[in-house]
Amino acid sequence: MEQTIFDHMEKVRGITEKSIRRIPEEMADIIPEGFNNSIRWNFGHIAFVQEKLVFGISGEKMNVPINYERLFGAGTKPADWIEEPPSFKEIASVLTGQKPRIKTFLHGRMDQKLPSPFTNRGSITFYTTGEAFLFGFYHEAIHMETIKQIYRSIINKG
Incomplete structure (x- = not known):
């Protein structure tokens, strides 16, 4: 089953990687009406949150640039970037x-227990590394859908 889960990660992340290569960077920071964040923010948020869900809450060193939490952590937005x-x-x-x-x-x-249970902003509590990791697929899909919606909004306005 573990290999199936890793294969699924490859597929999900493959969609994300393909999208970031296809979307023109000129669209990265446009925030259409009705949205709080940009395409760049959503891609960075996917990276930061997955790092936190796998490594951060497990008590391991996170290997994303230090500014990712300030830029892409939960509750951040491009309007506040300095x-x-x-x-x-x-x-x-x-x-x-x-x-x-x-x-x-x-x-x-x-199935390894986390050092302490972790409750996300949606009030979902994770007890094992696998639970947190699997939630990352759902989280990534939500933000990929938002990226698609922002992209379509930009294209339709132009």
Whole structure:
């Protein structure tokens, strides 16, 4: 079953990676009416949250740039940025680099208890590394849908 889960991660993340390569970076920071965040923010948020769900709440060192939490953490938004955000290329590199690290770290540890239960902003509590990791697929899909909606809104307005 573990291999099936890792294969699923490859598929889900593959969709995200393909999208970040296809969307023109000129659209990255446009925030259409009705949205709070940009395409760049959503891609960075996917990377940050997956890192936190796998490594951060497990008590492990997170391997994303230090400014990712300030830029892309829950509750952040581009309107509050006071520093230059990473390029699509940089975010894509983080997204791609997570896959082998996640596989290595989680191999044989899906049922491992977290140092302490973690409750996310949606009031969902995770007790094991596998629970948190699997929630990441749902989270990534939500933000990919938002990216699609923002993209369509930009295209339809132009």
